[in-house]
Structure formats: structure tokens, C-alpha cells
Amino acid sequence: MIPFKLKILGAGSAIPSLHRAASAQLLQYNGSNVLIDCAEGTQMQLKKNKISAMRIDHILISHLHGDHYFGLIGLLSSLHLIGRTQPIHVYGPPALIDILHIQLKAADTKLRFPLIFQPLDSDGFKCVYSGKYLDFFSFPVLHRIPTWGFLIREKSGEPNIKSEFVAKYQPNPETIRAIKSGENFTADDGEIIHNNQITHTLSPPRSYAYCTDTAYFEPLIEYIKGVNLLYHEATFMSKFTEEAKNTFHSTSVQAAEIAKKANVGKLLLGHFSSRYNDLNPLLAEAQEVFPNTDLALDGSAFEIE
Amino acid sequence: MIPFKLKILGAGSAIPSLHRAASAQLLQYNGSNVLIDCAEGTQMQLKKNKISAMRIDHILISHLHGDHYFGLIGLLSSLHLIGRTQPIHVYGPPALIDILHIQLKAADTKLRFPLIFQPLDSDGFKCVYSGKYLDFFSFPVLHRIPTWGFLIREKSGEPNIKSEFVAKYQPNPETIRAIKSGENFTADDGEIIHNNQITHTLSPPRSYAYCTDTAYFEPLIEYIKGVNLLYHEATFMSKFTEEAKNTFHSTSVQAAEIAKKANVGKLLLGHFSSRYNDLNPLLAEAQEVFPNTDLALDGSAFEIE
Structure with missing residues (x-):
């Protein structure tokens, strides 16, 4: 199975501390690197975690509170300076592009790579990107200013044909397309082989959802x-x-209630107030409602499975 | 003598590295804290150096390349969140205030403290602040975009009257003012005591100059x-x-030539390219031209004397 991993670069809240950076995380799937939020210092968090910023293709920004995006302009400037030419896709609140442009203009910087910006739409569940391997969706959450959550899902993809079948019958490209689209196979001797005997059963597409910052908000569940x-x-x-x-x-209890009602596989808690040094009480409270809960700690990694 | 200290928070150049933060430094004089430049991550550098950002009164920004100011909006936002109400003075290129405002507006943040902004003027040597203890001056340097250097000088101040004299003659406030303004003292018996016998000789006002980023630029010398x-x-x-x-x-040799021609007391080198891990060759080159040269390393401190 293709690895589908989440790396936490920071899961603190508004006031940064030495042991907990503000929001940023990286989702990795089949060579594609998706950065979700980009607080001040994210480029240093990437370096600390030995992740090359050059490999990031997509950046999703949830909202325009500084602890979610103040590191974006610095990251983009560094990519420019180290010579990136590959396009980068940024998805965020509409005003974000003006904030980037005013700073690039003040520095008299013309980025060496295309910055492809897509403003988020506050109206419901929207597909913002559909690629070869992943789809990204955005949806509004409930915060003081317009804020979005994200859902990233792998593509269902076509079924694979079993290698024993290919070796025995050597199907031509047309036959392969027919089998992948679900048809049965008729051998030269008239024998009909059922599709599910010659294809691998697909596992359902895996998905990850990111919901911060938000009040308890039941429309999320759907x-x-x-x-x-x-x-x-x-x-x-x-x-x-x-x-x-x-x-x-x-x-943390509200987060667990959302997880339970949405019947998710696993819950990660984050965006912890700087008042908490010991996070175990938050975890324990949540686990009473939803046992499969964990803490998003800086530098921790999770498989989406 | 009142301590007059410089603390280096970062002296790297445009591309940040794990061992060298980008430009920021703090000048401390008699309870006044002046931050000079504020790269991304400066608020964390302050924390690492156990300096409270709440104590900063003045922030001088040399120019609008990100490695000199991308940390400013985060620092101001944190001061707002932790409840600062005291005014803060910011001096910088005119466009800086628009960059701050667009980000504060996007976050729907109204700062709890007055932000008093003074745009820098590209025309010659200008006094931008004259306080009780310090004067700040700005002057243009030679860079790709408009950039300023700064000179911070302590006030000459009034001379102090010797304690032995005060104990013996118990002068009234009017007499004290007269002596401080340079007059001699006439005792009740008609004896005239010369001013320089009853006052401490003042040392000349100490000063610090900050010149980055700039090409070799002889007008600086004056x-x-x-x-x-x-x-x-x-x-x-x-x-x-x-x-x-x-x-x-x-x-580094050009920096030393400027130091020599300007007859300064001591030279600090900084803004090192990220290509240099070992900075000693830069230092050695400079010392051949101007021996009293040192390296501005992150976390290092210097007395202005």
C-alpha cells in the first residue's frame, strides 16, 4: 500500500513557545508533499525535521490568524532564493494573495516559480484540487474570522489485474481497459472468467481531515x-x-465528540493553549469519549491507514 | 557608567539556517530596549535569550527584505495577545505600515497598544527620535531597495556634582541648576570654587552604528x-x-575599510552568507585591515564603551 503519512511540524496555539511551534503539518503521499498551515518558523521546523521545502507542491492555509500563516512569505522567499522553478499551489482565504503580493512588491521580488493561488470559497464542501493521486476538499468551520477545514483523500483508482492472469492470457491493451472498467473476460475456449477473480479488490480510499481553529461545530460531522x-x-x-x-x-472533549459522531478511525488533538505544559489530562479527557485519540506533538508522525 | 549593551539575536543572511538566525539585535540602555531589525523567528530568539519582548520600546527596521522584518508582525501580534498596553515605536520604510495594517485587518485584530510608526526618510542623516537618554539617527545605505543604517547615541547629559561638595555646602536647587549649567560657585565667605572642581568630568557620549545591508559605500564614513x-x-x-x-x-575587507576610515572603536561583522560554516577566515581578512574586529554570533553580547 502507498504510504500516506502525516508529520506534525507544530501544534501549538497563538503564542509560540520554545517547546511547541504554532500550526504547520506536512502530508506525504507517493512523492507529493502537502503543507497544511504555515506558522512563523515553519521553514525552520522543516529543516529540523530534515524535510526539503523544495519538495512541497501544495500549501493549504486555513485562515489568516498569524499562528497559521506568518511563515508562508518567508518560506516562499527562501524557495525563490534557493532557485525553485517548479510551480507551487497555494489555497487560502482570498485576502492571502494580497498579503503576499504587497510583501513581494516591497522587496522588489519577482518569484522565479509560478505561484498558483486558489482562493477558498466559504460556501459548503468544495473540491479545490483533483490530482492523479489525491483530491483536496475545503469546508467552512466556525471561528472568529472566515476559516476552513480540509479533507485530503486518495483517489479510488483503477483495480490492478492479477499477474498470474496477465502471464497466462497476455491480454491486449483493449482487453486490459475492459477488465479495469469492470468487465468479465472471455477466453478463446469460451470460458468466462468473472472480473473479481482476475482483479485485486480495492481498499476504500484513505482520507485525512484537518479542523482548526474551530468552535464545537456539528456541521463538520457530515x-x-x-x-x-x-x-x-x-x-x-x-x-x-x-x-x-x-x-x-x-x-478536547468536544473534539472527541466530533470524532465519535463522525465515526472516524483515529483522532489527533492539537492547537494546545500555551497554558498547558502537561498535555496528558487533555488526552485522558478526550479518550473517555473517543478512545483512539492521540496527541499531535511537534515532530511526531502518523500513518493514515 | 550606565551599561550600554548590544545583544545579537541573529546575524545570518537571507536563507535562514539552524545555527544562524537572520538579522535581529537588541540594544539595551538604562531600561530602554531597542530592537534593530526583526527577521522571522525573532520572538523565539528573544525567548531563547530570556529577554521579555514586553520590555521593547522601539523597533528600527532597516529595509523590506524579509530576512530583516518578517518576524515583526508575529512579534506585535504576540505582544497584543499577552496584553501589552504600553505604546511601541516602529521606525521603518514607508511601506512597512501598510504591510502591518493589511495583516492586522485580515486577522480582524485591533492592537491593544498604540503602534506609533515613523517612516524613514531617504534623504541624508536624520534624527528620528530624541529621548531622555538616547537619540536615534537614520541614514541611507546602498542596497538593491531603499535601506537605512542607524546610529544610536547616548545623550551628553548634565554633569554630576561631587557628593563631597553637596555634603559640605548643601546647595539649594537653584544653585545646583547653575552649577550643572557650568557656573562657578561662590561660598558664603566669598571664596570662588571653579566649576570643574565640583563636577564630574563627562565622558563623551557613546554611540553604536548599524549598517546592513549595503554595498561598500563611502558616504557612510561621515x-x-x-x-x-x-x-x-x-x-x-x-x-x-x-x-x-x-x-x-x-x-569583510570592505567592512574593515569603512571601520578604519571612520575611525571607529570596534567593528562587528555580520549578515554572513549561509555558504560559510567557519567564519574565522572572514574575521582574519578583516582584522588585517582593522584589528579590533569581532564576529556577531547569535547570542553574543557586546558592551559599547
Whole structure:
């Protein structure tokens, strides 16, 4: 199976600390590298984790609070300086492109690579990219300013034909296309071999959802139903439910409730308030509601499976 | 003597590395903290050096290349979040305030403290601030985009009256003012005591100059003549004199030539190209021209004396 991995570059919240960087994470699938959020210092977090920024193809920015994007202009500037020429795709709130342009203009910098920007649309669940291996979707979450969550899903793809069948019958390209589209095979002697005997059963496409920053927001459940891995912000312990509501953030228990109602495979908590040094109480609270929960710690990695 | 100190937070150049942060430094004088340039990650460099960002009163930004200011919006945002209400003064290229405003607007953030911005003027040597203890001056240097150097000088101040004199004659406030303004003192018995017998001789005001990024630029010499400490960029070794010229940077030898011609007390080299791991060859080259030269390394500190 193609590895589908998530690397946490930072899962702190607004005020950065020495042991917890602000939001950034990298999703890796079959050579494609997708950066999700890009707080100040993300380019240094990439270096610390020995990941080349040159390999990033897509950058998704959830919203325009600084702890989610202040590192983007620095990352793009560095890519320019080290000679990138390959295009980079950026998806984010519409105002993001103006913020990038005003800074590039002030520096009299014309990027050496195409920056392909796609503004996010606040209206419902939208496909923002459909590639060879992955599809990206955006959907609104509930925060103080317009903010989006993301769902990244691998393509279903065509079934593979079993190698024993190919060796025995040496099908021509037309026959291969017919089998891949689901048809049965008729041998020269008239024998009909059923499609499911000669193709590998596909596993359902794996998916990852990223939901930060957001208050407890039930409309999410429909969008992220059944994802293999869900990252949901958990800024506070449940004793601060009122503060979470007022600041449009969630508690770890609320994150777990969303995970449970959406029937996801696994939940990752992140965007922890800087007041928490020990995160185990947040984890324990969430696990009471949704046992398969883990903490997104800087530098940690997770398989989407 | 009042301590007058420089702390190097970062002295790397455009491409940040794990062992050398981009430009930022802090000048400390009698409780006043002046931040000079503010690259991405400066707020973390302050934390690493156990310096509270809350104590910064003034921020000077030399130019709008990212390795000199991309950390400013994050620093200001953090000060807002941790509840600063004291004003902060920012001096920089005129476009800087628009860059800050567009980002604050996108975040729907209204700073809790007054941000007092003063645009720099590209025309000659200008006083940009005159305070109780320090004066700041700006002057243009020679770079690809408009860029300024800074000179920070302590006030001459009034002379102090010797404690033995005060104990013996117990002068009233009017007499104290007269002596501080240079007058002699006439005792009740008619004896005239000369001013220089009852006051401490003032040492000349100490000063620090910051020149980065700049090509070799002789007009600087007049502006920075005789400063106690000069920070001058030294991006390259002298074998790259042509590359320095083409990119509007200096070699370490050129920095030393400026220091020598300006008759400064001490020279600090900085803004090193990321190609140099070992900086000692740059230092050695400069010391051949100007022996009292040192390297600005991240975390190092210097007295201005």
C-alpha cells in the first residue's frame, strides 16, 4: 500500500513557545508533499525535521490568524532564493494573495516559480484540487474570522489485474481497459472468467481531515464522516468550555465528540493553549469519549491507514 | 557608567539556517530596549535569550527584505495577545505600515497598544527620535531597495556634582541648576570654587552604528565617524568582491575599510552568507585591515564603551 503519512511540524496555539511551534503539518503521499498551515518558523521546523521545502507542491492555509500563516512569505522567499522553478499551489482565504503580493512588491521580488493561488470559497464542501493521486476538499468551520477545514483523500483508482492472469492470457491493451472498467473476460475456449477473480479488490480510499481553529461545530460531522485520521483542535480542557465558546475554540472533549459522531478511525488533538505544559489530562479527557485519540506533538508522525 | 549593551539575536543572511538566525539585535540602555531589525523567528530568539519582548520600546527596521522584518508582525501580534498596553515605536520604510495594517485587518485584530510608526526618510542623516537618554539617527545605505543604517547615541547629559561638595555646602536647587549649567560657585565667605572642581568630568557620549545591508559605500564614513561600536555587514569573503558588488552587499575587507576610515572603536561583522560554516577566515581578512574586529554570533553580547 502507498504510504500516506502525516508529520506534525507544530501544534501549538497563538503564542509560540520554545517547546511547541504554532500550526504547520506536512502530508506525504507517493512523492507529493502537502503543507497544511504555515506558522512563523515553519521553514525552520522543516529543516529540523530534515524535510526539503523544495519538495512541497501544495500549501493549504486555513485562515489568516498569524499562528497559521506568518511563515508562508518567508518560506516562499527562501524557495525563490534557493532557485525553485517548479510551480507551487497555494489555497487560502482570498485576502492571502494580497498579503503576499504587497510583501513581494516591497522587496522588489519577482518569484522565479509560478505561484498558483486558489482562493477558498466559504460556501459548503468544495473540491479545490483533483490530482492523479489525491483530491483536496475545503469546508467552512466556525471561528472568529472566515476559516476552513480540509479533507485530503486518495483517489479510488483503477483495480490492478492479477499477474498470474496477465502471464497466462497476455491480454491486449483493449482487453486490459475492459477488465479495469469492470468487465468479465472471455477466453478463446469460451470460458468466462468473472472480473473479481482476475482483479485485486480495492481498499476504500484513505482520507485525512484537518479542523482548526474551530468552535464545537456539528456541521463538520457530515463533511468528515468516516475519515481514517482526524486532526481536530483542542485548545482547552473541558473546564474551559465557556472560554472555548467565547474564543471560537474547542475543548478536547468536544473534539472527541466530533470524532465519535463522525465515526472516524483515529483522532489527533492539537492547537494546545500555551497554558498547558502537561498535555496528558487533555488526552485522558478526550479518550473517555473517543478512545483512539492521540496527541499531535511537534515532530511526531502518523500513518493514515 | 550606565551599561550600554548590544545583544545579537541573529546575524545570518537571507536563507535562514539552524545555527544562524537572520538579522535581529537588541540594544539595551538604562531600561530602554531597542530592537534593530526583526527577521522571522525573532520572538523565539528573544525567548531563547530570556529577554521579555514586553520590555521593547522601539523597533528600527532597516529595509523590506524579509530576512530583516518578517518576524515583526508575529512579534506585535504576540505582544497584543499577552496584553501589552504600553505604546511601541516602529521606525521603518514607508511601506512597512501598510504591510502591518493589511495583516492586522485580515486577522480582524485591533492592537491593544498604540503602534506609533515613523517612516524613514531617504534623504541624508536624520534624527528620528530624541529621548531622555538616547537619540536615534537614520541614514541611507546602498542596497538593491531603499535601506537605512542607524546610529544610536547616548545623550551628553548634565554633569554630576561631587557628593563631597553637596555634603559640605548643601546647595539649594537653584544653585545646583547653575552649577550643572557650568557656573562657578561662590561660598558664603566669598571664596570662588571653579566649576570643574565640583563636577564630574563627562565622558563623551557613546554611540553604536548599524549598517546592513549595503554595498561598500563611502558616504557612510561621515555619518558613523568615531562611533564606539560599528556593526557592518560582511556577507562575503573578499574573493567574492564582484558578487558583493552585484548583489549590493559587502565583503569583510570592505567592512574593515569603512571601520578604519571612520575611525571607529570596534567593528562587528555580520549578515554572513549561509555558504560559510567557519567564519574565522572572514574575521582574519578583516582584522588585517582593522584589528579590533569581532564576529556577531547569535547570542553574543557586546558592551559599547
